[in-house]
Amino acid sequence: MNAMNTHYPEPTKFEPINRHTLAVIADNEPGVLARISGMFSGRGYNIESLTVSETEEARHISRFTIVTTGTNAVIEQIKAQLNRLVPVHRVVDLTLQGKALERELCLVKVVGKGDHRSEALRLAAAFGAKTLDATLNSFVFELTGATEEIDRFIRLMTVIGLVEISRTGIAAMERGAEAL
Numbered sequence: 039m040n041a042m043n044t045h046y047p048e049p050t051k052f053e054p055i056n057r058h059t060l061a062v063i064a065d066n067e068p069g070v071l072a073r074i075s076g077m078f079s080g081r082g083y084n085i086e087s088l089t090v091s092e093t094e095e096a097r098h099i100s101r102f103t104i105v106t107t108g109t110n111a112v113i114e115q116i117k118a119q120l121n122r123l124v125p126v127h128r129v130v131d132l133t134l135q136g137k138a139l140e141r142e143l144c145l146v147k148v149v150g151k152g153d154h155r156s157e158a159l160r161l162a163a164a165f166g167a168k169t170l171d172a173t174l175n176s177f178v179f180e181l182t183g184a185t186e187e188i189d190r191f192i193r194l195m196t197v198i199g200l201v202e203i204s205r206t207g208i209a210a211m212e213r214g215a216e217a218l
């Protein structure tokens with residue numbers, strides 16, 4: 039029996055689910071992306087955003103920026119399992135390091151005539167979006183910013199005539215002078 043002399047079990051404690059941005063430094067070789075994404079899918083974890091590119095050409099090193107969610111225990115497990123992968127050199131939780139800089143690039147195609155055209159241009163200017171292509175019926179806008187800002191821009195453009203979206207995913211970097 040528990041401390042209160044009852045046969046009922048202790049109430050289950052629910053941990054909050056948090057969003058974490060992880061920076062992973064790994065060798066740039068065939069199969070690394072498959073191993074990292076396979077680790078997530080094999081254990082039932084979700085990748086909300088994944089951005090990867092070679093960052094040190096001479097050393098063949100790539101940087102992965104992975105956004106995922108989970109309880110603190112799940113995030114610690116993800117980091118430990120990533121660190122065990124052979125081509126991985128380092129895993130840093132940018133969320134725990136402090137306020138990281140996060141940006142995303144988005145291309146948005148909007149179709150419309152008359153008032154919808156002028157409203158699309160007005161909103162694009164208000165958000166600081168760049169016009170990459172313009173025809174008599176459509177625009178393609180480029181917007182770089184925080185995910186929340188891009189989400190707001192997309193919601194507003196949906197009303198006007200949004201037809202297509204392409205997003206890069208989050209690129210993140212820790213503030214300050216130290217390198218990862």
